[in-house]
Amino acid sequence: MTPISSATAGDRFGRRGFLTSAALGGATIVGASALGALDADAAFAAPAPSLDPAVTETSFVEGRIGAIRGGLLTAASSEGETHRVQLTNATSIWKARPTTADAIEVGDGLYARGVPMPDGSIAADAVWVNIVNLHTTIRGIHRDRFYLSHGNHELVGRTIPETAASYAGGALTSDLSRLRIGQAAQVLGAWRPADDSIDVVRVTVGH
Amino acid sequence: MACSTNALWAGETTWFCCGAAWGPCGSAGGGACGNCRSASNHGAWPNASQACWDITRPDLCGEGGIARRGCGSVMRVRHQCTGAAVCITITDCGPRTKSWCGEQACCNGTCRVNRVLDLTPAAFSAIGSLSSGKLPVVITE
Numbered sequence: 001m002t003p004i005s006s007a008t009a010g011d012r013f014g015r016r017g018f019l020t021s022a023a024l025g026g027a028t029i030v031g032a033s034a035l036g037a038l039d040a041d042a043a044f045a046a047p048a049p050s051l052d053p054a055v056t057e058t059s060f061v062e063g064r065i066g067a068i069r070g071g072l073l074t075a076a077s078s079e080g081e082t083h084r085v086q087l088t089n090a091t092s093i094w095k096a097r098p099t100t101a102d103a104i105e106v107g108d109g110l111y112a113r114g115v116p117m118p119d120g121s122i123a124a125d126a127v128w129v130n131i132v133n134l135h136t137t138i139r140g141i142h143r144d145r146f147y148l149s150h151g152n153h154e155l156v157g158r159t160i161p162e163t164a165a166s167y168a169g170g171a172l173t174s175d176l177s178r179l180r181i182g183q184a185a186q187v188l189g190a191w192r193p194a195d196d197s198i199d200v201v202r203v204t205v206g207h
Numbered sequence: 208m209a210c211s212t213n214a215l216w217a218g219e220t221t222w223f224c225c226g227a228a229w230g231p232c233g234s235a236g237g238g239a240c241g242n243c244r245s246a247s248n249h250g251a252w253p254n255a256s257q258a259c260w261d262i263t264r265p266d267l268c269g270e271g272g273i274a275r276r277g278c279g280s281v282m283r284v285r286h287q288c289t290g291a292a293v294c295i296t297i298t299d300c301g302p303r304t305k306s307w308c309g310e311q312a313c314c315n316g317t318c319r320v321n322r323v324l325d326l327t328p329a330a331f332s333a334i335g336s337l338s339s340g341k342l343p344v345v346i347t348e
Contacts, residue, residue: 060329062246064229077246078227094338109229111245113332128328128337132231133222135303150231169310169320184306186221188340191230198231202340206307 058125059116061085065108071101072121075110084121085112095129096190096199097162104129107193130191132198138183138205146179146200148187156197157187166204179205210283210294215346216273218323219312220284221302222331222340223251238299240278248293248333250284251301251325252276259300268308268321280348284324286334287343288314293326293333301325312343319343 061083063075071087087093087101091114095103104110104127111131114124136155140147146157164172165179179185186204191197224232225243237243239255253263254273265273276282276297285292302322311318324346328337335342 058333060246060332062228062328078229078233079244079246094336111328111332111337126332126336128332130230131337132224133337133340134231135223153231155231166310169307184303186307186340188338193230196231201338204307204310204340206310 058113059122060111060113061122062111063109065104065106065110068104068106073104073110073112073127075112083112085110085114085127086117086121086123087127088123091124092126093129094127094131096160096201109191109193130193131188132191133186133188134198136185136187138179138181138185141176141179141181145197146185146187146203148185148198156195157189157200157203158192158197160199160201163200164202166202168205168207172202176203179203209348210281212283212347215276215282215348216270216323217287217345218270218319218321218343219310220324220326220331220342220344221322222328222337223299223301223325224328225249225299240298242278243298243327245328247298247327248295248330249298249327250282250295250330251299252280252282252297253301253304253323255297255300263301263304265304265321265323267305270304270321270323273323276348282324283347284326284330284334285345285347286314287317287319287345289334291334293330295326295330299325310341312341314343317343 063077065073065075067074073085075083093099108129111128112124113126114122134150136148136150139149144159148155148157165176183205188202189198189200224245225238228245243249253265254260254275255277280297283294302325304322307322311320
């Protein structure tokens with residue numbers, strides 16, 4: 001992760017300039033970079049800030065991805081707008097884990113943060129694909145999945161190699177055996193559009 | 208209330224979705240105030256009303272003095288270590304502090320304890336990474 005507390009104004013302008021020039025120049029897409037500093041588990045487990053402060057004035061968009069052309073994502077927002085998000089070699093990409101642009105698919109949901117460009121697109125500093133962070137109740141526990149309720153809806157949460165639990169504010173552990181039916185559980189994971197289930201990255205329960 | 212620097216509270220913030228959205232968030236609705244939107248800089252406050260307080264109960268975690276701030280209240284939320292900040296409007300009730308008593312978010316060796324604020328993805332991502340799930344923050348108004 002990039003230490004950022006000592007960033008200077010010069011750093012900020014440099015970062016902003018880098019992002020915009022990369023977008024305007026049609027930069028090669030290489031996926032998550034050290035500049036973006038968005039490793040999910042590191043951000044959670046290590047007590048360190050995760051935002052690159054170089055991007056001081058950000059734009060944010062959400063939506064479903066309708067087209068992918070090179071590094072340009074076109075997304076239809078839930079409010080009916082169309083957004084264009086330009087990936088660059090400085091863009092951090094998360095889809096259940098830090099990943100690269102080739103993991104992004106049409107139909108995925110997206111949250112994107114970045115720098116607004118003159119043509120109305122956004123040069124992305126960070127893109128989170130299908131990420132959800134849900135307040136649920138555990139209704140069932142199986143070897144490779146959870147049955148969860150979220151509001152009035154039922155959800156299936158699938159365990160993946162990265163799945164970890166935090167108990168009563170404690171550190172992350174791969175031991176899921178202390179989860180109990182009926183517990184309130186915060187679930188951070190990645191939605192699967194194909195079957196509406198969730199790949200569970202982290203499940204957090206209280207006392 | 209303005210987005211200013213008068214101390215209000217400090218603690219842990221998490222994020223949630225609201226309004227029209229994709230995936231399981233599509234059923235989240237507009238929150239207690241009816242106008243919450245994931246792509247706007249909005250937040251949920253545990254004492255947005257008495258009915259809200261009765262649900263969130265931060266006092267059960269030792270956070271008994273949180274002031275009443277209803278729909279439309281404006282707050283400034285600052286990451287305690289990076290200084291990154293965002294101005295938000297309260298549009299919902301939350302988080303359910305009582306379910307997570309003692310939970311911590313730390314940076315540079317200093318921890319904030321107990322969930323006292325929920326942010327929309329837009330607001331949370333303005334000061335940190337969504338994949339971190341929680342952040343230590345200082346809240347002013």
